[in-house]
Amino acid sequence: MKMIRNESLPNIEECTDSLRNVIDALYVLNGKWKLAVILCLVRSSKRFNEIQHEVTGISSKVLAKELKDLELNGFIRRNVYPTTPVSIIYEATDYSRTLKNVIGELSIWGQQHREKVKQSMRKQS
Amino acid sequence: MKMIRNESLPNIEECTDSLRNVIDALYVLNGKWKLAVILCLVRSSKRFNEIQHEVTGISSKVLAKELKDLELNGFIRRNVYPTTPVSIIYEATDYSRTLKNVIGELSIWGQQHREKVKQSMRKQS
DNA sequence: GTAAGCGCTTACCTTTGGGTAAGTAGTAAC
DNA sequence: GTTACTACTTACCCAAAGGTAAGCGCTTAC
Numbered sequence: 001m002k003m004i005r006n007e008s009l010p011n012i013e014e015c016t017d018s019l020r021n022v023i024d025a026l027y028v029l030n031g032k033w034k035l036a037v038i039l040c041l042v043r044s045s046k047r048f049n050e051i052q053h054e055v056t057g058i059s060s061k062v063l064a065k066e067l068k069d070l071e072l073n074g075f076i077r078r079n080v081y082p083t084t085p086v087s088i089i090y091e092a093t094d095y096s097r098t099l100k101n102v103i104g105e106l107s108i109w110g111q112q113h114r115e116k117v118k119q120s121m122r123k124q125s
Numbered sequence: 126m127k128m129i130r131n132e133s134l135p136n137i138e139e140c141t142d143s144l145r146n147v148i149d150a151l152y153v154l155n156g157k158w159k160l161a162v163i164l165c166l167v168r169s170s171k172r173f174n175e176i177q178h179e180v181t182g183i184s185s186k187v188l189a190k191e192l193k194d195l196e197l198n199g200f201i202r203r204n205v206y207p208t209t210p211v212s213i214i215y216e217a218t219d220y221s222r223t224l225k226n227v228i229g230e231l232s233i234w235g236q237q238h239r240e241k242v243k244q245s246m247r248k249q250s
Numbered sequence: 251g252t253a254a255g256c257g258c259t260t261a262c263c264t265t266t267g268g269g270t271a272a273g274t275a276g277t278a279a280c
Numbered sequence: 281g282t283t284a285c286t287a288c289t290t291a292c293c294c295a296a297a298g299g300t301a302a303g304c305g306c307t308t309a310c
Contacts, residue, residue, distance in 0.1 A: 015164055015168065018232045019160060019161060019164060020235075021231070021232040021233070021234075021235035021236040021239070022160060022228055022231040022232050022235055023157075023160070023235070024235040024236075024238060024239050025231040025235030025238060026151070026154060026155065026231065026235075028235075028238060030151065030155065031297075031298090032148075032297085032298075033298095035144060035147055035148070035151075036144055039140055039143075039144055043140065047256080047257085048256070048257050048258075049255085049256065049257075059298080059299065059300075059301095060257080060259090061258085061259075061260085061298085061299085061300090062297085062298060062299080063258090064257080064258055064259075065297095065298095073242075074241065074245070084307075084308095085255095085256070085257095085306065085307050085308080086256095086257095087256090088256085088257070088258095095241075098234065099234065101230050101234070102231055102234045103143070103147055104230075105226050105227045105229075105230040105231075106146070106147040106150040106151065106227055106230075106231075107143045107146040107147050107150070108146075109146075109150050109223065109226070109227045110145075110146030110147055110148070110149040110150030110151075111149075112223070113149060113150060114146070114149050116199065116220075117198075120199065156267075157267080158268095172287090173286070173287050174285090174286065174287080184268080184269065184270075184271095185287080185288065185289090186269085186270090186288085186289075187267085187268065188288095189287080189288055189289075190267095190268095209277075209278090210276065210277050210278080210285090210286070210287095211276095211286095211287095213286085213287070
């Protein structure tokens with residue numbers, strides 16, 4: 001029943017291993033805000049309200065959740081400075097920067113994909 | 126108030142453009158099953174029930190939805206052959222193969238991330 | 251002492267994604 | 281004519297993600 005075969009492809013075990021890796025990666029990057037927050041902090045360290053102002057549209061509830069999440073995953077650090085009142089400054093770790101290639105490829109592909117979608121919408125109308 | 130600055134980074138417009146691209150890309154790859162279905166069809170063209178058998182755990186409802194979605198986005202083609210009864214064969218397009226680099230980077234990073242998570246869990250216990 | 255800023259938390263609601271189970275139109279085999 | 285297969289669709293349910301709005305403990309400014 002399998003009519004077309006592409007023998008140059010990896011075998012099924014390599015495929016499912018790779019799929020697991022990809023799904024793990026997507027799990028971390030997923031959600032409406034995670035990458036925006038990471039990028040915002042990679043650009044410069046910031047305080048809670050500064051982040052909320054720069055990442056337009058995010059609510060404090062969601063931002064607090066994302067920051068906890070990102071800290072747990074090692075993408076950012078929460079620094080508490082003993083000023084009065086304490087200043088809390090969020091900082092991207094070097095680990096955030098390991099996402100560079102992933103984000104690069106996603107950005108290239110995403111741009112190209114949007115072009116393609118635009119063109120096919122023009123054709124249909 | 127911005128205490129640490131990294132001047133080698135792109136400016137904010139480039140950043141938000143790139144972010145939009147990345148989010149568009151993630152939107153397409155997102156969900157529990159999309160990539161599994163794409164990879165399954167890239168390996169060889171198949172019929173509905175064959176896909177459902179290979180992608181273990183997917184329900185017919187979700188598979189039907191994903192196939193429609195993937196067809197709309199140009200990743201797969203739905204070929205109807207006028208046998209009696211008609212055979213419907215799903216086939217990955219060349220466009221699915223443009224995901225190669227993206228999936229490659231995601232897989233590399235995802236694997237490395239899982240290693241990291243494992244190690245930090247060992248440390249904590 | 252009242253208002254305003256900081257860094258959140260809480261309660262409540264809606265939307266979305268996905269799971270289960272059953273059904274359906276068409277065909278073919280027995 | 282009953283059963284089974286194919287390619288789905290439909291109805292119903294649940295959990296997670298995210299939005300809205302309000303509040304809270306603390307501090308400083310007026």
